[in-house]
Amino acid sequence: MTPDEARTLLEQSLRVVVPDADLTGLGGETDIRERFELDSLDFVEIVERLSQGAGFRIEEDEDLRTIDAIVGLLSRGTPHPV
Amino acid sequence: MVTGLAKTRVTGLVMGDFVMPSLGADMEEGTFIEWLVSPGDTIKRGDVIAVVETPKSAVEVECFEDGTVGELLAHEGDVVPVGGVLAHLTPAEAAIPEEAAAVVAAAAPAVAEAARVAAPAAVAAPAAVAVAAIPPEVEAAPVTPAEAATRHLPPVSPVLRHRAHELGIDLATIVGTGRHGAVTRADLEHAAAARAATAATATVGAPTRPTLPSPTVRQRISPYARRLAADLGTRLDGIHGTGSGGAVTAADVRRAAESAAPPPPAAKPQRADADSMRQSIAALMTVSNREIPHYYLSATVDLTAALSWVRARNRELPVEQRLVPSALLLLAAARSARQVPELNGHWVEGRFRPSDDVDLGLILSLRRGGLLVPAIPRADTLSVTDMMAAMRELTMRARAGRLRGSDLAQPSITVSNLGDQGVESVLGVIYPPQVALVGFGAVSERPWAVDGLLGVRPLVTTTLAGDHRASDGAVGARFLKHLDRLLQKPEEL
Known part of the structure; x- marks a missing residue:
């Protein structure tokens, strides 16, 4: 997955949780929980979709705070398929 | 569980009527939105068969038993009092001879009409009241002169009349789009919006008399389509209607939304909804603060064991079943309510009535403002995984504005979890007629003495707001102690 694809997937x-979410113009350092006021349930919902879209299991203790961290993880991929 | 079904005994027959359910103690009527079934469909207990709208939310209403759908009486936009018949159902176990069924079918609309005309006294009846209990020759409620003058028109509910008064709109000038030309809430809001738009563009010195769109030019839009458009942020003007008489339907709105570019964020006219939700919260909380002598207790709980158990479970569970610590907190609260029945129930007519089940209310704040308090029925009997699933489903439904009737059953105790918002502790306001509210603050790492040493532990402040009429502080203390004990042994939950 390219970084652009990863950003689109995010x-x-x-x-799904924030219907009008728009990443346009947001810097890579943006904390998505803070920016979109996500609670822990919202976050679980989003990680599940990221995992499905990327085709691999995303562990709970992965750093998923910022846009850069998420895009990095998704585009790096992982050796463990779901 | 709230359902829209009452058993109605008519001329010795047993048949099921699907009625407008009571979806909250303050609900007097609801707006019928749409049928999800057709006559002749076979339905099972628990199937969602209709959507109605309350001031708080659109609600998917389930049926209460197996059977077959008969005549559908309610139409889109009808305002129907609680207990008013929406449809006839034939229960699976009671096949009705055709001739008798015809008699019932002929009698029922009159009964429904009686319910419609009968004013708040009858309307305020509890959920699932058998409508046939109102004798056919029931006296209509006293009619004011103003009503008498417009008696040829379908009656307008007191709530709508009040709203019209607030908006300063003469109901006689509105062209109703409901059944038999009845004025619906949507019509009223539409008229108000049209007037506001006219006023905004009116030139100085022009007459300020409200100019209402003429019935021939006016775009006909179903209330559900209007709501959907608001949710999707779709503009209604310019949509080509394909419904009867060129009315814009939900399908038209969906099509338009798909073909349109993302709307500007400002195009979300949620005001009316947000206002009425604010009003309900205001009314309920005012009653609570006036009538309930609250006492407050708090205790700090070490979540080390609970969090490491959740982390270990999540490494094994598929991503879609992953747990959040709140699931554990809610389950522990439900189990504690089972252990301390003095806090689980309602204060009715001057005394406490314990509840048989623990129906856990969950306060959900909505992104557009306001909150909903859906219930998780028999929450104490769930496993952690089931609790997690229940929380996720409820949250999704609440945020999509499509709760189910059973979600809105009266909880026996409510939880406010503001941990994700970063607050330390929640000193809550009890939802009457309940007698307790449990609060959870944020889980945060703080210094904590363990075995005579200072350690850093994940801690949460748990609180209990209790109704002092129903219980004393010692009972509340027992509840918080149970909660702590359960959270120390998460594997036993």
């Missing part, structure tokens, strides 16, 4: 996953 945006789509966010929209």
